[in-house]
Amino acid sequence: MYQQQYWVELQNLKAHVYYLELYQLGSESVERWISIILAIASSASIGGWVIWKDYAFVWAFFIMITQVISVVYKFLPFKARIKPLATAGVELSLLADDAEKGWFDVAQGNLTEREINDKRFAIRKKKSAVMKSAFSGMVFPENEKLMAKAEDQMRKYFKSHYQELQDER
Known part of the structure; x- marks a missing residue:
């Protein structure tokens, strides 16, 4: 048990x-696209102002919108999560490697039930500490689609590395 x-x-x-890896990749992608769009919009709006003098109001409005977006963009929550995602991802990956290494003793029956339970709760405690340290005071929403994709990657990983266990369970 x-x-x-x-x-x-x-x-x-x-x-x-x-x-965390998938969430980080998604956040970085959103950040990159917003930056690209703002850069293109700023450049195009300046060039458009000269070319389309008859529609000066439209171009002025366009410039105003891009300026508002560039200011609001700095305060969007995904941007603030990128750095903590990277930190937590690396730390949790190291913890997962340690936990996987510990699996050998657990699977071989080298540990008592109490020792196994203690190791399990130590993993859980370290995971909580990593998340609290990285995201202190920050709400980290769950994205169901990303979690399903992450669980699928996890199953593929364990199926390829622990085939004999997957067949039994």
């Missing part, structure tokens, strides 16, 4: 590592 609980904890940890 405790071996199974450790295995589930290991899988959950690995899924969260993938989730």
Whole structure:
């Protein structure tokens, strides 16, 4: 029973590592596209002002909108999460590697049930500490589609590395 609980904890940890990576990639992509759009809009609006003098009001409005977006953009929550995502992702990945290394002793029966339980809760405690340290005071929403994708990547990982266990469970 405790071996199974450790295995589930290991899988959950690995899924969260993938989730943070996917979330970071998505956030960086959004940030990149907003920056590109703002750069193009700013350049085009200046050039458009000269070319389309008859529509000066439209171009002035366009410039105003891009300026508002560029100011608001700095305060969007995804932007503030990018750096903590990178930090937490690396730390959780290292923790997942340690937990996976510990799986050997758990699977071989080298540990008592109490030791397995203690190792499982130590993993959980370290995971909470990493998340609290990286995202202190920040709400981190769950994206169901990303979590499903992360869980799929986790299953693929464990299927390729622990085929014998996947067949049994």
